[in-house]
Amino acid sequence: MTTKTIAKYALCALALALAMFGTARAQAQTLVIGGKNFTEQLLLSDMTAQYLRAKGYDTELKNGLGTTLMRSALESGQLDIVWDYTGTALIVYNHIEDKLDADQIYQKVKELDAPRGLVWLNQSELNNTYAFAMPRELAEKYHIRSLQDLAERINEDEKEGGKPHLMGVDYEFASRPDGLGPMQQLYGFKLDRSEVKQMDPGLVYTALKNEQLFVGLTYASDGRIKGFDLQLLDDNKGYFAAYKATPVVRQEILEKNPELAAQLNALSAKIDTATMTELNKRVDIDQEPVAKVAADFLKQAGLI
Secondary structure (H helix, E strand, O other), X not given: OOHHHHHHHHHHHHHHHHHHHHHHHHHOOOEEEEEEOOHHHHHHHHHHHHHHHHOOOOEXXXXXXXXXXXXXXXXXXXXXXXXXXXXXXXXXHOOOOOOOOHHHHHHHHHHHHHHHOEEEOOOOEOEOOEEEEEEHHXXXXXXXXXXXXXXXXXXXXXXXXXXXXXXXXXXXXXXXXXXXXXXXXXXXXXXXXXXXXXXXXXXHHHHHHOOOOOEEEEEOOOHHHHXXXXXXXXXXXXXXXXXXEEEEEEXXXXXXXXXXXXXXXXXXXXXXXXXXXXXXXXXXXXXXXXXXXXXXXXHHOOOO
């Protein structure tokens, strides 16, 4: 065998070794999982990291991020996997205020993010949308189960001479164009300015717990709903957009990890609003560590 032939084989072997190294490196790439800076997102990101580690992936967790920072990090490739909300993507990232149902919102954000190299996998049944809640005792006393029931009670009391119904909302919701004003218009009631108390979102829950408010703006899967025994009111006219929690992954990452989409979809299928409300409660009310609550969920769901 000539020196030239030996050199040729050596180059081929080197090229093959480099190709094999590149493939192995791609398969062993650490998946960077991001999360926002509130309890539900800490849980979702932590359970995803634990779940994927159990499936054999190397993972790095970067949570505690603000909404826009997490999104920017995903778009720039600093994060590989996040859980985001369909309503957030529609309204905050894409500035679309059209009234769409849950499936329409999902299809729209999926379509808009495809050219950006971001893939929305299967949406879960966790819908952390805006919601109004009442102290359960008051809701049962006045037979209020929905926003329509609330409107009828307010209107009936007004006819009988007026009775204050203190409503707690955050500062933004009180004044924004898709906030309190249009909601009252849709449901056909009107509170006096003195009846609307603008406060920090966290204080709304405390005031409801102490029955200092008749009704307050909350989030549908917040652990304090269960921990403080509050009654969520059904948005029977569909005023609030759906905020379905969904795994969002960079296309490049899915291509390098062919089983990843199915694995994350299996996780998404196990998560719903009631389940997440209980998990959030265990962290926020019962003061259990996020990692423990996430691990317990994965085991109980048969995922690890």
